[in-house]
């Protein structure tokens with residue numbers, strides 16, 4: 643079967659998930675367009691990671707449909723097309739940055755040039771020969787990101803990728819994300835930080851396992867009459883029940 647190229651990057655219908663016997667996602671429906679950057683925002687514990695796990699196919703779902711690039715989430719055919727960077731950096735401490743990225747690159751037949759480009763894009767070229775256990779927390783996060791980038795996935799799902807990074811690096815990473823989207827990749831990026839929402843084409847605003855709204859940053863301002871996105875989100879939460 644050929645996968646239709648015009649399928650949405652992500653299409654979710656009536657997704658409900660329970661974790662530890664407790665409902666953590668309630669009847670969530672949304673679509674994400676290809677070639678866009680979508681910010682997933684909401685307070686700690688609202689279900690962002692659970693939604694991302696459902697999209698990459700690592701979460702048992704109670705009901706609903708999750709379709710990614712035209713295929714059911716978690717299908718074998720999506721393995722080379724979807725990159726996922728979790729909140730806790732998962733790299734090999736006893737391998738160099740270069741060998742960590744090369745190891746992941748090898749699964750996707752990527753050679754030294756692509757490995758070097760992925761390392762460069764996260765600003766770690768000068769650390770390429772250092773072992774994982776010689777890096778700071780922020781540097782380890784960026785190696786994790788390079789391990790996902792080296793595969794050149796069509797959909798990149800990033801769980802709080804800028805936590806612990808200094809402002810300069812955050813800006814550089816966002817420039818990189820924007821360039822990836824311009825080249826046709828789709829990015830879903832979670833964050834606690836509302837100023838990062840400014841870089842996104844669309845926002846998914848969550849609270850208590852529910853999707854409060856899916857809209858562009860300017861639409862959020864218009865809807866709430868607030869100029870700061872932080873205040874706009876707070877206003878939206880206060881007026882809960884605003885249709886998504």
Ligand SMILES: Nc1ncnc2c1ncn2[C@@H]1O[C@H](COP(=O)(O)OP(=O)(O)OP(=O)(O)O)[C@@H](O)[C@H]1O
Pocket residue numbers: 661662663666684685686687688689690691692693
């Ligand atoms: N393994 C688990 N077992 C049971 N409940 C869990 C488990 N993991 C998460 N939860 C619960 O599911 C809910 C959603 O958690 P999730 O990690 O998706 O939130 P989040 O929005 O990503 O939070 P944060 O921003 O703090 O990372 C929370 O109430 C959390 O306590």
